[in-house]
Amino acid sequence: MIAATDQLPDDIGVLKALVAHWAEQASAKDAALAEKDAELARVQGANARLWETLRQLRRAQFGRKSEKLDPDQLSLAMEETEQAIAETGATDETSNATLKASRKGPRSVNRGALPSHLPREEIVIEPESTACPCCGGAMHVMGEDRSERLDVIPAQFKVIVTRRPKYACRACEGAVVQARAPTRLIEAGIPTEALVAHVLTAKYADHCPLYRQAQIYRRQGVDLDRSTLADWVGKAAALLAPLQTRLFEILKTSPKLFADETRCPVLDPGRKRVKLGQLWAYARDDRPWGGSDPPAVVYCYAPGRGSEHVKSHLAGFSGILQVDGYSAYKDLASNRPASAPLILSFCWTHLRRRFYEIAVGGNAPLADAALAQIAALYKIEETIRGQSAEARRKVRQAKSMPLLDRFKSWFEKTLSLVPGGSKMAKAIRYALHHWDGLILFANDGRIEMDTNTVERSIRPLALNRKNALFAGHDRGAEHWGIVASLIETAKLNGVDPQAWLASILSRLVNGWPMRKIDELMPWAFAVHQKAAPVV
Template sequence: MQAPAPARLIEGGLPTDALIAQVLVSKYADHLPLYRQAQIFARQGVSLDRSTLADWVGRAAFLLRPVHERLLETLKRSGKLFADETTAPVLDPGRGRTKTGQLWAYARDDRPWGGTDPPGVAYVYAPDRTAGRPIAHLCGFAGVLQVDGYAAYESLARGGAVRLAYCWSHVRRQFYDLAASSPIATEALSRIAVLYRMEAEIRGRSAEERRAARQERSRPVVDALEAWLREKLGLLSRKSNLAEAIRYALSRWAGLSLFLADGRVEIDSNTVERAIRPLALNRKNALFAGSDGGGEHWAVIASLVETCKLVGVEPQAYLADIITRIVEGHPQRHLDDLLPWAYQPTPALKAVA
């Protein structure tokens, strides 16, 4: 008599779900490309081809896709999100070189104003950067979307369900690049710095307290800055870099001022830019994804890993556990139980911890 073998992601294979989770976390959290992981295994006497590891990653990403979809759906039910995008080089075998895909990031973090929804981020891979991508990704979302100055997001606001809040950090960068040779740019930086000092003082307070403080102290600064920028713009050549920086700010002034009237809104979109950094590190080390499918796998696994990090869940234990649960038949109607912020380790994992 022999007990049936436990279900595994790789049927009939040797790798356990814990080993596959280690490969995923090494690749997407610790930024170790698969060829380096293969070298590490080889030094330990384990011969694993890179293509074998890639097959494991693909199978895991396919299995976890419903969890990723539920994560994005849950974030879209929020009243406020951040959005940004970054390049994702993808191998293009037909032409013998890489093409440029995009990883779009949609993040939530209400902790600066004491919101009760847990933070999270969902990445979505797309082969291009057209305006139709965020429209499709955020279908059903209604609320405030905090973004940089990329024009593709403007189409989301046309129906009125989405309000765009723009990023003061991007405005500041325009002037920072010119400050060494321009007193006007230096003065603009000084005025924007006043707003950031104010934000540092009220971080962590309730949304209503933040709104009241901004109305009292930040609004006069913003109103004076707008008038001052319009005055200086009339003195500059229209073709100068400084005039371009001023027009960048003034053309987005309504979105830049939205944080004054809504305490939930941040002064910048640095929250989602921080969520983009791990993608950049992975891109630097791995150079490119093997295909559009590889880009989609990247989005699925990175979303779960980075959300784990935001909510303080250990990603390797999390991935190993939920892979096992899904393989053993976890019901689709209870996918919410597998999201990182709802994750509860099994008793066996708690005992090990």
């Protein structure tokens, strides 16, 4: 570029050409700068998306999966605080006799009720002398102070010795009579059916792997290998399999089910690695609208997550299926014949989670607005929980439906204002794409807003997975599904799973007829327990 005006040419034509050349260079530089700015914006946008993806992956791997405060974590924190308070109180009472005396009265803290069915052992503490301190005469009982404390007898093993005397006739040679040996679950083995039920409950309800149970037994002087316990579990699962099959048949006669799936790592020795199977959960719980069918859940193991598995599981079921947005369920519904339709009701919790992941990063007013509108819908649900299906439908039509109509209009308007590739746009498109299934609850009082029912039923599987890491074999994963189905269904019906399993194992071992298998279901056991006289 020419630096001084005295160096400019005097010829007008040359000067114009020079100015045009400068303008062309400046335009080229501006275009190059604009291109660099665009590239910089693209790279910055991609970088922001990658950081957001990384944040979500970190949260998925190491963070909490729920947007709610984990009650178990809160309980753990409160335990430590309460222990510190108790320690401080005990120290103060030890050093201050007046304070100790002032606290001898009844405490306002909930100590827990002591059930009437527990055995009582009475201890009577007599004074050193019952002679009158004034005249020395005999004194009579005018009343008493009575208190109860809870004690525990550590788990004890006992050996049941079964004797079968042989009878012979002195007159008739070779005539011998002996009672038939009772049938056992583990032939020629040492456990009773009650002990096997204890092992199953500890593993699948209390999430205590077999090797830990073996360690506990060893402390009691009973030396059992983990492989021995595994053999018991496998034989029990084989015996219980028809019960799980029948339970699923009963569930599939329901007009509405929940479905979800969770990973189930399985050891693959041939490939020297762990393969990823799936436990598919199918649940029924009509208690929120006063339905009479008992709650239940069934877990089915499959080596994958494809739609062919859910299609096989739900063969014969037609009605409403409450699910998340996973494509396998959509494939299942779209390929159903008209004679056996399947209607999908989608989950508001899964939709809410999309906006929560945007809002949790901060400074996201649109996501906050979406969360507020979803919260308004849930607030209505709180007022109608436990009411009849028709009462719930009427309230939803009057209160929820207007909110849903406004919500959809808000989605459509907001979608036109946000960048098409943004997470907000993707969340809104998800909502609009699933809208018919999301608002289905407003027209049917039996339907819940979300799939939390089945997600709660999956939590025990996650705890077992955390403790056991993986199943050792596909059959082991199937056993997991069988026993977990029965135990979680018993818990849903308020039945002690160990007592129930001990009862049904004993009956099945002794030839319980399959035509009466419905009488072994947990809800039938619960009715029997209530009808049984209290001893």
